[in-house]
Amino acid sequence: MVRDALKVMKTTLDKVKGMVEFFHKSTRATEKLKSTPHGMDMPELRLKQDCATRWNSTLYMLKRVLESKDAIISTLALINAHIDALDQEEWEALQETCTVLEPFEQVTVEISSERYS
Numbered sequence: 001m002v003r004d005a006l007k008v009m010k011t012t013l014d015k016v017k018g019m020v021e022f023f024h025k026s027t028r029a030t031e032k033l034k035s036t037p038h039g040m041d042m043p044e045l046r047l048k049q050d051c052a053t054r055w056n057s058t059l060y061m062l063k064r065v066l067e068s069k070d071a072i073i074s075t076l077a078l079i080n081a082h083i084d085a086l087d088q089e090e091w092e093a094l095q096e097t098c099t100v101l102e103p104f105e106q107v108t109v110e111i112s113s114e115r116y117s
Contacts, residue, residue, distance in 0.1 A: 002055040002104055009097065012090045013058070015083075016065055019072065020047045022083050029079055036071040036078075047072075056108055059101045062094050 006013060023029050024047070033047075048064045050057040065072065069091065076085060086094070 002101065006055075006058060006097075009093060012086065012093055015086055015090065016062065016094070017050065018083055019076075019086075020049050020061060020065065022081060023047050023072075024049060029075060029081065032079055033068070033071055033075045036075050045071075056105050059098065059105055062098050062101075066091075066094055066098065 023033055045064055045068050047068065048057070048061045050061040073085070075081075076083070
């Protein structure tokens with residue numbers, strides 16, 4: 001159900017996935033991303049990729065990208081990366097999406113823990 005709902009913002013999600021894949025494939029970009037938060041008084045966070053079989057991995061990816069937003073924007077500008085960047089409206093949509101998905105995550109965790117009890 002959640003995967004179907006996320007299809008509405010496929011274009012934005014594809015951009016996010018592209019950014020995350022870019023940082024995972026480029027050691028130069030990854031090193032720059034790691035060093036950027038230190039100058040911005042931000043914690044160093046590693047970007048997470050989503051997994052097609054787990055909808056909540058998309059949520060975790062979006063949350064981590066949002067937590068690292070300033071460092072990502074700065075790093076992409078510094079290295080002059082040729083990838084589709086998110087505009088302000090898309091960043092706001094990501095935030096809203098995370099807010100909407102949080103209750104689903106809580107229920108998923110609760111149901112999963114009940115299975116193992």
